Amino acid sequence: MSRWRRALLLLATVGGAVLTARLGVWQLDRAAQKEALQAAIEVRGQETPLDGAAALAMTAPAADAQDHRRARVSGTWLPARTVHLDNRQMDGRPGFYVLTPLVLDDGTALMVQRGWRPRDFEDRTRLAPLQTPEGRVTVEGRLARGVARLYAFDGADTGPIRQNLDLLSYATESGLRLRPLLLLQTSPADDGLRRDWPLPAVDVHKHYGYAFQWFALCALILALHVWFRVLRPRWASRT
Structure with a gap:
């Protein structure tokens, strides 16, 4: 083998070894990040629940620190602004996540993921009447920065049934002073919705x-x- 071929082979070997080693280190770094996330979730879940509108974040940086915290808020539902997120499963069944804004005492609004309901198999766009309590209610749950996004075609994120919901875009669309957090409701309610929310998977x-x-x-x-x-x-x- 000529000298330049030997040099080329050595270069390819070193390059391949460095690349694969770097990818291995990157995977270890990803594991460390997820372990830190899991620790943060467990710590925040054990902290005293945030109570009332004044305790909730109004800015994105502050919302990061309240992610996965428990909270208790009171306000009035806006059923006309209810959104159904399609293609969400629970126990292997297709259905919708039901989200409704809750107007808090200070006039701001908090989007609440109230629960899950099954889809009508004959007509996926047909929604059965949803029971929404009138007047002032108190809701407890776990805070999150938003709902996991699914793939959606252009124009799929509008209307009462949509694939995804971006809180910032929805605030502009609805005209609400929407907080940069989502509350996953865990408190019971007589609305026929299921609320078996799993913790974020950290594998x-x-x-x-x-x-x-x-x-x-x-x-x-x-x-x-x-x-x-x-x-x-x-x-x-x-x-």
Whole structure:
């Protein structure tokens, strides 16, 4: 093999080893980030619930610190502004997440993910009447920065049935002074909705598995180079 081919092979080996090692480190970093998130969720879930509108964040930076906190608020529902998020499953059944703004005592509004309801299998756009209490109500739940987004085509995020809901865009659309938080309701209510909200999935094991695969591939690249370029030629020269 000519000198430039040997140099090219060495360069490819080093490049492949560095790349796979870097990918392994990146997976370990992702695992560490998710472990930190899991710890934050557990700590915030044990803190004293935020009570009342005055305790809730009004800005995005402050909302980050209240993510996953428990909260208790009072206000009045705006049923005309109810939104149904499509293609949301519970126990493997397709249906809707039902979200309704709650006007708080100070005039601001908090979007509440009230619960889940099944879809009409004959007509997915047909919505059964929704029971919404009138007057002042008190709602308890867990705060979140928003609802997990699903893929949607252009124009799918308008109307009473939509695929996703962006709080900032909805505030502009509705004209409400909407807070940058979403409340996942956990308190009982006579509205026929289910509220079995799982905690955010923090699966770190897959990242450790990916990291092992990348490091193993890095080791294999180096081992093959050492075998074919160093050990095997020496062994062949002695026989």
